[in-house]
Amino acid sequence: MFYREAGDYKTSYAADSQTFPIAFDRFRYYAVLLIGVGIIPFILNDYWANAILIPFLIYAIAAIGLNILTGYCGQVSLGTGGFMAVGAFTSYKLMTAFPWMDMVTITLLSGAMTAVVGLAFGLPSLRIKGFYLAVATLAAQFFLVWLFNKVPWFYNYSASGQINAPERFLFGQALTGPNADSWVKYLFCFAFVFVLAWVARNLTRGAMGRQWMAIRDMDIAAEIIGVNPLKAKLTAFAVSSFYVGIAGALLFTVYLGAAEVGEAYGIQKSFLVLFMIIIGGLGSLFGSFAGAAFMVLLPVALKVLLVDTMGWNTALATHFQFVIVGGLIMVFLIAEPHGLARLWALAKEKLRLWPFPH
Template sequence: MLYREVGEFKTSYSEDSQTFPIRFDKYRYFFVLIVGLLFVPFVINDYWAGAVLLPFLIYSIAAIGLNILTGYCGQVSLGTGGFMAVGAYASYKLMTAFPDLNILFIIIISGFVTAIVGTLFGLPSLRIKGFYLAVATLAAQFFLIWLFNKVGWFYNYSASGMITSPSRSLGTFLITGPDATPAAQYLFCFLFVFLLAWVARNLTRGKIGRSWMAIRDMDIAAEIIGVNPLVAKLSAFAISSFYVGVAGALFFSVYLGAVEVTEAFSIQKSFIVLFMVIIGGLGSIFGSFAGAAFMVLLPVALKNLLVLQFGWPVDIAAHLEFIIIGGLIVFFLIVEPHGLAQLWNLLKQKLRLWPFPY
C-alpha cells in the first residue's frame, strides 16, 4: 500500500538513477538517519554501545570495504583481519608519535596507510585469480600479524606486546581512551559509516564501479571496452583496504581501546567479515549493513534469549550459538545464495503489489 512506484514518474536521468527511487524508501532512509542521530545518542549506554552498536557500525565499514573488493570487483580476499591490523597499528603509531594530531585525521591517515599496504598485497591479483588469490591474501594475513607481533617498533616495545589507545578528543568530546562516553564514540563511528557508505555508493554507481563489475563478470570483455585491468583491480584493492583500515583503526582506538594483535585481528576476523559480505549479499552496500547486523546481533540475541530468558548455563549457550549460527549460514546460502540483500529485494518486489497481487 505504502510501498509502490505507481504515480512516481521519472523525467530525468538523475531521477532515474537515484539511490532510493521509491518515495517510501527515501522516507525510511531519512527516518533511520534521524533516529540514529537524534534519538540513539541520548539513550545509548555502555552495554548497547559495547555489545551492539559500535561493533555493528565498525564491522559495516569493514564489510563495505570487503564488498567493494570481493562483491564488486570479484577478487576474493582472506586478508581482511591483517589489513584491519594495519589500520589499528597505523592509528596507534600516529597517536603516540603525534599527540596533537586530531583523531579524525589519525583515522583517515590510517586508512590511507592501509590502502598502500593493500595495494601492495593486491599486486598478485594481476596474475592469479579465485582460490589462488585467496591463498595469496591469506599469506598477507599471516605475514602482517607475524610482523606486528615480532617487530617491537610497532607496539612501541611495550612489555606486554599490547597496544593501548591513549585518550584523544574531538572538540570537547573524548572519543578514545577509558573515559570516553558511549554517545560520543557512537556518533564518531556513525559519522564515518555515513560518509564511507555514501562514498561507496557514489563510486559503485559510476564509471569506476562499472569497471570493477566488468572485471568481476568478464575480464576479457572488460579489457576490450577499454578497462585497464591493472588500474581496476589495484584501485579496488586500494579503496577496499582504505575502508578496512579505517574499520581497523576504529576497532582498536574507539571500540576495544587495547589490542593484542593475534587475538583481535586473527584469521577469524577475516572470516567473520567475509561471512558478513556473503550472507549480506555480494555486490550490495545494503547487504554489507545487513550482513554486519546479522553477524553482530545474532550472537547477542541468542545469548540474551538462552541465558537470560531460559536460564541455561553460559557454556552450553555459547556452544549452541556456534551451532545455530553455522546452521543459519548454511541455510541462508542454500535458500538465498545472493544474501540478505536479495531477500530484501524480493520482499520489496512483493510489497509493490501488496495487498492485491493481481
C-alpha cells in the first residue's frame, strides 16, 4: 500500500541511484536517525547504555569491518580480536603520550594504525586462499595478543599488564574515565557508526566494492576481466582493519575503560564478530547491524529469562547460551545461509506486492 516505488518520481541520476529508492525506507531511515540522536540520549539510563546500546554500536562497527573483508571480498578472517587489540593499544599509547590530542583524532589514528597492520597480515592472502587463509589469520590473532602481553612498552610498564583509559573530554564533557555520562559515550559511538556506515555503504556500491565482489565470486575470472587482485584484496584488508581498529579502540576507551589483552581481545572476540556477520548476513550492511544486535541482545535476554525469571545459576545459563548460539548458527546456515538480512529482503519484497501474492 504505502511501500511502493509508484508515484515517487526520480528526476535526476543522483535521485535514481540513492541508497533508499523507496520513500518509505527513506523516511524510516530519517526516523531512526532522529530517534537515535533526538530521543534516546535524553531517556538513556546506565543499564541500557552499558548492557545494550554502546556494545551494540561498537560491535556494529566491527561487524561492518569484518563484513567488508569476508562478506564483500570473500577473505575469511579469524584475526578480528587481534586487530581490535591493535586499535585499543594504539589509542592507549596515543592518549597517554599526547594528552592534548582529542578523542576523534585518536580514534581515527587507531583505525589507521590497524589498517597498516592489517595490510601486513593481508599480504599472504595473495598466495593463500580459503581455509588456509582463515588459519593464517589466526597467526595474526595469536601473535598480536602475545605481543601486547609480552612487550611492556605497550602497556606503559604497568604492574598488572592492564591498560586503563585516562579521563578525556570532548566539548567540555567527560568522554572516557569513570565520570563520563552514558549519553556522551552513546552519542560519540553513534556518530562514528553513522559516518562509518555511510562510508561503507558508498564504498561497497562504488568501483572498489564491485572489485571486491568480483574477487569474492571468482578471483581468477575477476583478474581476467581486469580487476587487480593485489589492489582489491589489500584495500579490503586495509579498509576492514580500519573499521575493526576503530571498534577495538572504542571498545577500550569508551566502553570497557580498562582491558587485559588476552581477555578482552582473545580468539573468542574473533568468533563473536564472525558469528555476527554469519547470523546477520554476509555481504550486507543491514546484516552487520542485525547480527550485532542479535549477538548483543541474546546473552542479555537469556540472562533475564533464565537467571532473573527462572532463578537458575549463572553458570548454567552460560552453558545454555553456548548451546543456543551454536544451535542457532547451524539452524541459520541450514535454513537461510544468507542470514537475517535475507529474511529482511524477503519481507520487503513481500511488502512491495502486498496485498497481492504475486
